[in-house]
Amino acid sequence: MNRNTVPSKLFLSLSLALGTAGLALPLHAANDADRTVGTVIDDATITASVKTKLLEDERTEGFDINVDTRNGVVTLRGGADSLADKSAAETLARSVDGVTGVTNLIVVAAEGTVARTEANSATASGEVRKGAKTAAEATEDGWLTTKVKTQLLADDDIKGLDIDVDTKGNVVHLSGVVPTAEMRARAIATAERTEGVVSVDASRLVVRGS
Numbered sequence: 001m002n003r004n005t006v007p008s009k010l011f012l013s014l015s016l017a018l019g020t021a022g023l024a025l026p027l028h029a030a031n032d033a034d035r036t037v038g039t040v041i042d043d044a045t046i047t048a049s050v051k052t053k054l055l056e057d058e059r060t061e062g063f064d065i066n067v068d069t070r071n072g073v074v075t076l077r078g079g080a081d082s083l084a085d086k087s088a089a090e091t092l093a094r095s096v097d098g099v100t101g102v103t104n105l106i107v108v109a110a111e112g113t114v115a116r117t118e119a120n121s122a123t124a125s126g127e128v129r130k131g132a133k134t135a136a137e138a139t140e141d142g143w144l145t146t147k148v149k150t151q152l153l154a155d156d157d158i159k160g161l162d163i164d165v166d167t168k169g170n171v172v173h174l175s176g177v178v179p180t181a182e183m184r185a186r187a188i189a190t191a192e193r194t195e196g197v198v199s200v201d202a203s204r205l206v207v208r209g210s
Contacts (some may be wrong), residue, residue: 041067042098050074051150057112058087064120064143065101067093072100080106092196140196141167148172148191155190157185163205165191172197175204 037101053059054067059186063085065078074093080086086106093102145167153159161183162176172191178184184207191200 001159002140034152043071046072046074046096046098048150048153050093050099050116051094051146052154053092054089055147055150056154057088057092059085062090063089063106065089069099073103074099074101075103075105077105078107078121079111079116080108081111083108094198104207140170144170144172144194144196148197151190152187155186158187158190161187161189167197170196170198172200173204174200174202177206 047067050067050069054063054065060080063078063080065080068075068077074096076089076093077100080089086104086108089106090102090104093099107115109115109119145165148167149165152161152163152165158178161178163178164175165171166175173186173195174191178187184205185203186206188200190203191197191202
């Protein structure tokens with residue numbers, strides 16, 4: 001994937017980084033005086049690429065890892081089972097084009113422990129958690145949105161399409177415009193096979209010209 005090709009992939013890349021339940025950039029990022037629009041776009045592309053690598057690698061695909069990028073520096077948060085897994089996440093992030101540094105704040109703790117639960121919950125943004133019934137619910141929906149968006153971005157046939165993803169109560173909502181019915185079905189199938197997704201609502205995902 002050519003991560004420097006912004007126009008054809010900008011919508012999905014930015015959706016992945018800035019979506020309603022996505023957790024990539026701080027809400028104040030676009031207002032920072034020291035960050036230009038170009039920098040924000042570059043950071044969003046880096047964030048999307050790092051998330052793709054984390055979800056594609058068997059060492060990190062099952063972990064709730066949040067990725068935030070500012071001026072090329074990637075910050076990783078969340079939980080992992082071992083130091084080796086934490087190190088793998090950092091190595092994957094450093095391998096992405098444009099990354100100038102990595103701050104690894106991943107917490108190593110066993111699944112089900114208080115430390116792990118708190119680490120995973122901390123990956124949900126304050127705005128997302130505020131609108132959800134519980135922090136756990138927000139984390140789950142945010143993580144599902146991230147996984148679905150990243151898988152769409154990783155698919156060579158549909159990564160450049162204008163598809164937005166939102167998740168509420170484990171139900172994934174797809175919206176946007178795609179060129180063919182085949183691409184629409186493929187996007188739906190990608191969302192449906194994502195672990196944790198209860199159902200997919202694609203009523204707002206339409207085929208161009210239909």
